[in-house]
Amino acid sequence: MEEKEIISIWFIIGCLLFLFGVIIFAANVLDYYVPWSGTVTVLHEYRAGIWWGAFLIVIGLVYSIAFNPWKKTKEAA
Amino acid sequence: MLGLIVPQLAMLFTGSNIISLGWVDSAIVILYFIFVLGIGFYLMKFTKTGEDFFMAGRSMTMWIAGLSFVAANLGSLELMGWAAASYQYGILATHWYWIGAVPAMLFLGLIMMPFYYISKTHSVPGYLKLRFGDGASMVSAVSFGFMTVLMSGINMYSMAIVMKVVLGWDIHFSIWVSSITVMLYVVLGGLLSAILNEVLQFMLIWLGALLIPILGMIEAGGWEKMVDRIHQNFPQGDYTHLWSTLGSFQDNPMGIHWTGIVFGLGFCISFAYWTTDFLVVQRVLTAKDLRAAKMAPIIGASFKMFVPLIVILPGLLGLAVIPGLVGETEAIATGGHSYNEVLPLMMARYLGPGLLGLGITALIAGFMSGMAGNVSAFATVWTYDIYRPIHRMFAKTDGTDAHFVKIGRWTTIIGVFVSIGTAYLVQQFASIMDYVQALFSFFVAPLFGTVILGMLWKRATKAGGYYGLLAGTVSSIGMWLWVKMDPTALKIIALSPYAKDMAENMYRALWSWSICVAVTVIVSLMTKAKPDSELDGLVRSCTVLPSEGHLPFYQRPVFFASIVFAVFLALNIIFW
Numbered sequence: 284m285e286e287k288e289i290i291s292i293w294f295i296i297g298c299l300l301f302l303f304g305v306i307i308f309a310a311n312v313l314d315y316y317v318p319w320s321g322t323v324t325v326l327h328e329y330r331a332g333i334w335w336g337a338f339l340i341v342i343g344l345v346y347s348i349a350f351n352p353w354k355k356t357k358e359a360a
Numbered sequence: 361m362l363g364l365i366v367p368q369l370a371m372l373f374t375g376s377n378i379i380s381l382g383w384v385d386s387a388i389v390i391l392y393f394i395f396v397l398g399i400g401f402y403l404m405k406f407t408k409t410g411e412d413f414f415m416a417g418r419s420m421t422m423w424i425a426g427l428s429f430v431a432a433n434l435g436s437l438e439l440m441g442w443a444a445a446s447y448q449y450g451i452l453a454t455h456w457y458w459i460g461a462v463p464a465m466l467f468l469g470l471i472m473m474p475f476y477y478i479s480k481t482h483s484v485p486g487y488l489k490l491r492f493g494d495g496a497s498m499v500s501a502v503s504f505g506f507m508t509v510l511m512s513g514i515n516m517y518s519m520a521i522v523m524k525v526v527l528g529w530d531i532h533f534s535i536w537v538s539s540i541t542v543m544l545y546v547v548l549g550g551l552l553s554a555i556l557n558e559v560l561q562f563m564l565i566w567l568g569a570l571l572i573p574i575l576g577m578i579e580a581g582g583w584e585k586m587v588d589r590i591h592q593n594f595p596q597g598d599y600t601h602l603w604s605t606l607g608s609f610q611d612n613p614m615g616i617h618w619t620g621i622v623f624g625l626g627f628c629i630s631f632a633y634w635t636t637d638f639l640v641v642q643r644v645l646t647a648k649d650l651r652a653a654k655m656a657p658i659i660g661a662s663f664k665m666f667v668p669l670i671v672i673l674p675g676l677l678g679l680a681v682i683p684g685l686v687g688e689t690e691a692i693a694t695g696g697h698s699y700n701e702v703l704p705l706m707m708a709r710y711l712g713p714g715l716l717g718l719g720i721t722a723l724i725a726g727f728m729s730g731m732a733g734n735v736s737a738f739a740t741v742w743t744y745d746i747y748r749p750i751h752r753m754f755a756k757t758d759g760t761d762a763h764f765v766k767i768g769r770w771t772t773i774i775g776v777f778v779s780i781g782t783a784y785l786v787q788q789f790a791s792i793m794d795y796v797q798a799l800f801s802f803f804v805a806p807l808f809g810t811v812i813l814g815m816l817w818k819r820a821t822k823a824g825g826y827y828g829l830l831a832g833t834v835s836s837i838g839m840w841l842w843v844k845m846d847p848t849a850l851k852i853i854a855l856s857p858y859a860k861d862m863a864e865n866m867y868r869a870l871w872s873w874s875i876c877v878a879v880t881v882i883v884s885l886m887t888k889a890k891p892d893s894e895l896d897g898l899v900r901s902c903t904v905l906p907s908e909g910h911l912p913f914y915q916r917p918v919f920f921a922s923i924v925f926a927v928f929l930a931l932n933i934i935f936w
Contacts, residue, residue: 320382
């Protein structure tokens with residue numbers, strides 16, 4: 284198996300979490316200023332979508348940068 | 361668990377969904393599918409040899425192997441099923457994550473893994489072949505292969521029903537889209553693809569489900585206030601203590617005694633599943649070295665210990681904040697909601713745009729990681745433990761590595777289609793589900809008896825292993841039939857007429873394990889054992905294990921296992 288050439292799964296996870304974070308964050312910020320979704324959940328006032336989206340963006344960035352395959356990290360798959 | 365919930369959920373379905381997904385949620389789910397398929401296509405070029413396809417090149421780090429070890433155990437209803445069980449039985453459901461998993465996982469890592477790993481076997485039946493010969497190996501391989509592919513179909517149908525009830529998705533759509541996706545990424549990238557996707561899925565399960573307990577605890581006002589509200593809502597029962605209600609069968613909602621939990625679940629069922637079910641053991645066999653192989657189950661145990669946060673706690677929070685959920689029969693009669701729906705109800709309660717898609721992705725990821733585990737383990741056992749001996753017998757050659765990779769890929773495709781067929785069969789005959797799950801339980805406890813004696817007792821012989829495994833399995837089937845035909849036999853098998861299904865399963869496992877061990881010992885003492893030289897690498901007293909003396913104490917697996925075990929003990933005492 285060409286182990287050294289495999290992009291780390293942690294990098295892929297980071298990319299996916301980042302994309303999820305951006306989508307969730309943007310959708311909820313938009314919903315805050317221009318309510319469009321029509322959903323009113325319990326604890327709606329806490330705006331969980333905004334801070335959870337931001338959390339996913341941060342986690343995604345940390346993983347993507349730490350396991351960036353172009354940095355030639357030792358952690359392969 | 362599936363057998364209890366799914367047929368009733370199907371009956372409950374009346375056309376109205378619990379959740380409706382918006383475009384943002386749909387985008388999250390679609391993006392997830394694109395990524396898992398992309399991983400499969402990307403890894404295809406790295407999967408050339410049999411070692412790559414069936415054993416992921418034996419190159420996984422302890423973290424990857426440990427997380428996939430836990431993720432492969434998750435099924436479609438892991439989240440929903442155990443959240444429902446915790447609403448029904450309270451915190452007692454946590455036993456399946458703590459005493460029902462942690463000690464066995466640590467035992468696998470410290471005691472059993474060296475022999476699986478050093479023997480370089482491809483599978484658990486492969487170990488049995490080395491230790492006890494073809495008879496015990498073939499019994500184990502055929503039963504595992506057959507039951508794994510059937511269980512995969514049952515999981516598939518369960519997932520489709522959940523998606524229909526929760527989201528209103530068409531059953532055929534759910535079955536075909538999810539199973540073809542899993543088939544594609546496993547056929548393309550083999551076990552490597554299955555394992556790396558399982559790690560991704562494990563992360564998504566956590567991040568998709570963790571918001572529910574966080575927001576639930578905020579609404580309930582913290583643990584103490586949640587417990588107070590549960591006591592106010594349900595003054596007749598104790599739902600918040602792990603051990604203090606287990607002194608009598610009648611004192612707890614599960615109808616079980618502490619002996620059943622400790623010996624039946626904590627020793628027999630748990631050790632049998634976590635140490636001999638090839639579905640999970642295969643993940644650890646892919647570790648890059650012996651230390652990683654020993655550490656992987658320990659890492660898995662530390663994560664498993666905290667899964668109740670996203671599975672059990674939502675059910676307990678449901679008892680506090682949505683107390684009106686009832687059993688299925690009453691829900692169908694009144695048109696209300698059942699406790700089997702507690703998790704989607706909590707999702708709908710707290711999760712807004714995008715977060716709902718993430719939660720649904722967690723459910724789908726749980727199903728796909730379980731199914732990928734089933735089909736990849738099935739492909740390995742079929743190719744190496746069933747097909748290869750038959751091929752050798754008829755072709756008189758060993759066969760090339762490329763030939764077995766080809767067979768593995770075809771086996772994966774056929775396994776998925778048999779699973780799909782099973783899913784449709786279950787749709788027509790729902791009772792099949794109960795029987796198949798009972799069948800599955802017949803094999804694991806005796807298998808543990810055979811494997812553990814094989815590893816720890818050099819006097820165990822080929823005949824002892826074979827007849828012990830056979831006697832344990834047959835006795836398990838016999839006890840199940842006895843209770844089916846004469847329900848009063850329950851007081852003999854499960855020690856109490858008040859015992860419920862789960863309690864009966866535990867005691868039946870304990871008896872069948874004991875019978876397997878007794879027969880193995882007796883037959884072994886009457887037959888000739890192999891010389892020590894033939895047991896090197898297979899039996900503890902005949903094997904010199906690599907020393908860990910060069911490692912500082914804080915890098916040794918036993919050190920990490922001690923920490924995990926101490927946390928496990930502390931958690932049990934805190935929630936006593």
